[in-house]
Amino acid sequence: MAFADHLQKVFNLNHLPNTTDAEITTFLDIPCQMSLPIKRFSSKEVVEALVHTSICNVPGFDLISGKVLKELPKKAITLLTILYNSILRLSYYPLLWKFAQIIMIPKPGKPIDITSYRPISLLPISWKVFEKLLLKRLRSDVDLSALLPNYQFSFRTGHSTIHQMHRVDHEIAKGLEGQQLCTTAFLDVAQAFHKVWHTALLYKLKTTLPGPYYLLLKTYLHSRYFQVKYNSSYSTVTRYYLVSHREVS
DSSP, X not given: OHHHHHHHHHHSOOOOOOHHHHHHHHHHHSOOOOOOOOOOOOHHHHHHHHHTSOTTSOOOTTOOOHHHHHTOOHHHHHHHHHHHHXXXXXXXXXXXXXXXXXXXXXXXXXXXXXXXXXXXXXXOHHHHHHHHHHHHHHHHHSOHHHHSOTTOOTTOTTOOHHXXXXXXXXXXXXXXXXTOOOOOOXXXXXXXXXXXXXXXXXXXXXXXXXXXXXXXXXXHHSSEEEEEEETTEEXXXXXXXXXXXXXXO
C-alpha cells in the first residue's frame, strides 16, 4: 500500500552516524548502576486505572475496548496485574503491545495527495492502562519538574498553549518596560516528532532516570511495527522507529 511505503520513509531516521554516535553508543553499552526495582503494582491500583479508562477510546488490533476492560472479573484483573508486574520485573515490553494499527485521516482543506493525510496510531488499550500506571510510578520515584525546563509547556499536566502565550507576552512586556530590544524567532519543524534521534534520547534517559526505568523504556523504543488500515484494506506489517501516538475518541 502506498500509505505504508510513505510512512516507512517518514518514520525512518535520516541521521548519519558520526563520532558522537559512537561515543554515546559506547556509553549505552555500559551496564546501568544498581538501583532498586520499580515497585510492583497492586490489584487496587490496576482497578483504579481501569475505572478512569474511557469507554470511547478506539481499541487497537486486539479489539479489546475500554468497556470490556472495565467489566473484567476479579480473577482477570489479578492476571492482568501479574502481567504488568512481569513487565516491570523483566524490563521488557511485549511485542504485540508495540504493534500499531494506523488509520489515515485526510487533513481538511488540503489537496488530494498522499502527504495530505494524518496518521493516527491505534494501540491496545491495555497498554495505555499500563502506561498510566508506569507514569504514576515514575512521578513518585523521580522529580520530573527538576528535569524539565520551566519554559516547556507541551506534554505537561497543568500546562497549555495559553500558558505559553502568557509567558511570551510577559517576556515582551518586561523587555519593553526595561527599554530593551525584544526579538522573537518562531520555528515550525516539519515531522519533528517522527525524526527523534533515538541514540541521544536513550542517552538522556540513562543519565536522568533510574536503571529499571531506562531498561524498560529502551525496549519500548525497540522493534516497533505498524500496519495501515484504509477502508477495508490492510497493508503488510512494516517496522518503524517512532510514531506519534495520538488517541482517537
